[in-house]
Amino acid sequence: MNQTRIGKFIAECRKDKKLTQAQLAQKLNVTDRAISKWETGKCLPDSSIMLELCNELGISVNELLSGEKIKMDNYNEKLEQNLIEIIQQKELADKKLLTTEIIMGVITVIMYLALILFSSFINIDDLIRILIIIISTVMLFVVCLILVQIEQVAGYYECKKCGHKYVPEYKQVLFARHIGRTRYMKCPKCKGMSWQKKIITKL
Ligand SMILES: [Zn+2]
Known part of the structure; x- marks a missing residue:
């Protein structure tokens, strides 16, 4: 397009x-x-x-x-072309989002550890030390919630039992057990629980 x-x-x-x-x-x-x-x-x-x-x-x-x-005689051909381009654009955007997620995650963890280390080694009032730890922990928590949202909206999850591909609800993604991007969730179609892989394309 x-x-x-x-x-x-x-x-x-x-x-x-x-x-x-x-x-x-x-x-x-x-x-x-x-x-x-x-x-x-x-x-x-x-x-x-x-x-x-x-x-x-x-x-x-x-x-x-x-x-x-x-013109009517190449209407369908154009329609299919446009459809494929739209899907390709979404795939590309989703891939970028997932890469951003990894980068954001790594930077946040490094910053968090640095702040915690820093606050425990420098000579400051204990109250300030505790404050730094609380604030950085809250920030880490907030970033995690944002990362889970990216995880939810970018791409799809595929049910291992019936092959259904879908975008789960935020709550589902947040509370599911996971190994990397693969999450143990309930499929909305067959209602079965399985370890569902993150996929970029629905086709
Ligand atoms: Zn299923």
Whole structure:
């Protein structure tokens, strides 16, 4: 998907409908700046607003994502291309998230240990020492909660019993026993408990 091309296409369709950026913005309940960002290819419209935008412009989502009007005879081909690109983009974003998680985790643990060591060796008041330990422990805890959230939303878990691939709830991920990224959880489909692997792609 080419953002610049999609942007140009949005501008074209808007002009065809004889709308200014401000008028389109008003119809969609967004700012003029958002429209300008889409049209210059700086970002794509949110999925939540895509359908409404397409209705206003009189085009299909498939056409929007292709950045052009599509003839009926290659409509499906374009649709499949767009679908694959969307899946690829999600996979890439998920992989980046999981890498970020590892880096964040390592840095946090190192910082935590350094702070604990530092506070136990320097000559300070015991009260301050305890305060440093409490604050850094709370921070470690908060970072862990954020990391679990990344673990929850990036990619999917695969049930070992029925092969169902799904995104579990936060609570489930937080409290499940785990070895690395593999978690012992209850599958929402077959209700069986199993050690479920983290996978990036649902296909
Ligand atoms: Zn299952």
